[in-house]
Amino acid sequence: MSILDRPATTSGDFMAVPGVAEIAAFPQEVLVITGELFPGPLSVEREADPEIPDQTFLVVTVEATGTVKDIVRRRREWHTKAEPLLVGMDVRLSIIPK
Numbered sequence: 165m166s167i168l169d170r171p172a173t174t175s176g177d178f179m180a181v182p183g184v185a186e187i188a189a190f191p192q193e194v195l196v197i198t199g200e201l202f203p204g205p206l207s208v209e210r211e212a213d214p215e216i217p218d219q220t221f222l223v224v225t226v227e228a229t230g231t232v233k234d235i236v237r238r239r240r241e242w243h244t245k246a247e248p249l250l251v252g253m254d255v256r257l258s259i260i261p262k
Contacts, residue, residue: 187208187209187210187222190208190222191249191250193249194224194246194249194250194255195208197242197245197246197249198224198226198242198246198257201238201241201242202226202227202228202238202242202259204226204227204228204229204262205225205226205227206224206225206226207224207225208222208223208224208225209222209223209225210222210223211223211256220254221254221255221256222253222254222255222256223255223256223257223258224255224256224257224258225258225259225260226257226258226259226260227259227260227261227262228259228260228261228262229261229262232261235259235261239257239259242257243257
């Protein structure tokens with residue numbers, strides 16, 4: 165279940181759900197970069213390491229077409245462009261090849 169799918173008791177409590185404020189504050193410029201490199205479906209979700217439940221991070225999930233070489237090139241470009249904008253945030257890129 166996505167953090168955004170979790171119910172809140174009132175609309176005022178919604179931003180108090182862990183991770184919602186962080187997702188809402190996700191840099192728009194990173195979303196633009198991501199969309200340019202990986203056109204198509206894109207999601208940002210809070211995830212936890214199953215072995216270390218207290219360790220959480222944001223996952224940007226995209227779909228990618230093209231050769232493996234091309235997808236790897238775009239992944240490297242994403243990290244080069246996005247990481248400077250994500251200082252202090254634990255963010256991972258997940259690519260679903262199509």
